[in-house]
Amino acid sequence: MCAKPVDTAAKSLPEGGKARRVYLQLLDGITRGTYPDGAALPAEQRLCVELGVSRVTLRRALDALEAEGLIDRRAGAGTRVRTPQQKPKMSADFSTLMPQLVQMGHETTARLLSFSYGVPPAAVANAMRISPTALVQTATRLRLIDGQPFSHLTTYVPEHIARNYSESELATSPLFRLLERSGVEVETADQSVSATLAGPEVAGHLGLSVGAPLLTLNRVVRDAEGRGVEYLAALYRPDMFKLQMTLSRVGAGDARHWEPVVNPTRAEAAE
Amino acid sequence: MCAKPVDTAAKSLPEGGKARRVYLQLLDGITRGTYPDGAALPAEQRLCVELGVSRVTLRRALDALEAEGLIDRRAGAGTRVRTPQQKPKMSADFSTLMPQLVQMGHETTARLLSFSYGVPPAAVANAMRISPTALVQTATRLRLIDGQPFSHLTTYVPEHIARNYSESELATSPLFRLLERSGVEVETADQSVSATLAGPEVAGHLGLSVGAPLLTLNRVVRDAEGRGVEYLAALYRPDMFKLQMTLSRVGAGDARHWEPVVNPTRAEAAE
Numbered sequence: 001m002c003a004k005p006v007d008t009a010a011k012s013l014p015e016g017g018k019a020r021r022v023y024l025q026l027l028d029g030i031t032r033g034t035y036p037d038g039a040a041l042p043a044e045q046r047l048c049v050e051l052g053v054s055r056v057t058l059r060r061a062l063d064a065l066e067a068e069g070l071i072d073r074r075a076g077a078g079t080r081v082r083t084p085q086q087k088p089k090m091s092a093d094f095s096t097l098m099p100q101l102v103q104m105g106h107e108t109t110a111r112l113l114s115f116s117y118g119v120p121p122a123a124v125a126n127a128m129r130i131s132p133t134a135l136v137q138t139a140t141r142l143r144l145i146d147g148q149p150f151s152h153l154t155t156y157v158p159e160h161i162a163r164n165y166s167e168s169e170l171a172t173s174p175l176f177r178l179l180e181r182s183g184v185e186v187e188t189a190d191q192s193v194s195a196t197l198a199g200p201e202v203a204g205h206l207g208l209s210v211g212a213p214l215l216t217l218n219r220v221v222r223d224a225e226g227r228g229v230e231y232l233a234a235l236y237r238p239d240m241f242k243l244q245m246t247l248s249r250v251g252a253g254d255a256r257h258w259e260p261v262v263n264p265t266r267a268e269a270a271e
Numbered sequence: 272m273c274a275k276p277v278d279t280a281a282k283s284l285p286e287g288g289k290a291r292r293v294y295l296q297l298l299d300g301i302t303r304g305t306y307p308d309g310a311a312l313p314a315e316q317r318l319c320v321e322l323g324v325s326r327v328t329l330r331r332a333l334d335a336l337e338a339e340g341l342i343d344r345r346a347g348a349g350t351r352v353r354t355p356q357q358k359p360k361m362s363a364d365f366s367t368l369m370p371q372l373v374q375m376g377h378e379t380t381a382r383l384l385s386f387s388y389g390v391p392p393a394a395v396a397n398a399m400r401i402s403p404t405a406l407v408q409t410a411t412r413l414r415l416i417d418g419q420p421f422s423h424l425t426t427y428v429p430e431h432i433a434r435n436y437s438e439s440e441l442a443t444s445p446l447f448r449l450l451e452r453s454g455v456e457v458e459t460a461d462q463s464v465s466a467t468l469a470g471p472e473v474a475g476h477l478g479l480s481v482g483a484p485l486l487t488l489n490r491v492v493r494d495a496e497g498r499g500v501e502y503l504a505a506l507y508r509p510d511m512f513k514l515q516m517t518l519s520r521v522g523a524g525d526a527r528h529w530e531p532v533v534n535p536t537r538a539e540a541a542e
Contacts, residue, residue, distance in 0.1 A: 027467070028473065039394070191515065191517075193513065193515075195485055195486040197468075198299075199296060199298060200295070200296070201299065210295060213468045213484050213485070215466040244463045245462050246461050
């Protein structure tokens, strides 16, 4: 089973083309603060001269930046780098990295892309501390906010746990809830965050160009015996999802150090 | 002032070329677990058939993956996806996001790329809650581990604080130490993590291809009055730097929730 790629925001700039080069140069300027959040970009005519490209090429690059939510273009008002307030539609509580899905009144939904049983990749078996020949359920889901995909999730769950819930339940409920309902005693989780590029398949599903940047999160959830009960490989659109936290500097003298400010009323969500 | 780009690991694949496409397809496979960490890639001959490219093209893609630390190639032993144990040379305590620079016996150094006084980008002034016309010191540094650059740091510090330390001190000491020595009473920090692509300049400094993925961290450090005393825009090579944390599930019943496991003996470092 494979869902049709979402094409709402997909603007494909051929790699190696002039438009892609201009796109990367403007992205570089946005990232490095030459074109800071909220600021107006130079007029199109000036940008064409600065970057040595035609209006058509510039506009294709701007189309891609707009599709990825990095700029706003309004007739008569020029082009502005999007202010941070408009950008991240989702954020995660940094002290736990558990995204808060039930915030800001936005509706999130999930779409099941694939669902199967088989042996896990060696690294997944290794991280979960399960036999490399043990059967696991592998599921790939998209998570959407207001109908737009912002994360691509691949989860691995040992078969004896996964048999407690159905494919259709997985499409509608957070996996975490299903695990707890299955009697799993979740004890710890190890997480790691990094960055990668969107390959053709993921780019299609998330409505991005191939080669667009993605935030990655890998998580192994363990039970009281240290056995892996879930392995999550998550890919997030960085324009729609950020990890945020506040630290407080506490203590005195040599004992002074940073501590995360934890929001005790945070919603609990799984991915 | 602009340091010469490091060319040790830079393998430039022209965007749009066949080698770049193959590179992205293999990267996709590594990211999504088709070629999991530690696993052998199919033999070159088979990959050429699968991907429909010549041996020369395949090897250029493999060169780039190797240069970015994603695969190991050994004569007679084939090509393996690098295991996680070999990959991240640096990691950050996730509960604070303060990288632990003094770990694993590796030597880290810094290289000052630029140093100047001027008005900050509007978004930086806004985040720091300082006047958009106030002078700030802008410094760009590379941080290296065992001589190899892994992060590109741009910092903004209000002039009246920055005048307390010199350009050469900034090249050798973590900024955080210099701020504290300057009498700044640091109180809170707001941080946000995301992903972006390397533009031409940053790619050159970090020894990456243009368009390679980067992990980004933006941090505003504030004093007791809420005024920004430092704004940091950091870019990290994802193959050399990961954010990692362990969570523990605590409490009972409805009050059961995740809490970060904080390592109380962690080293304190600034960027």
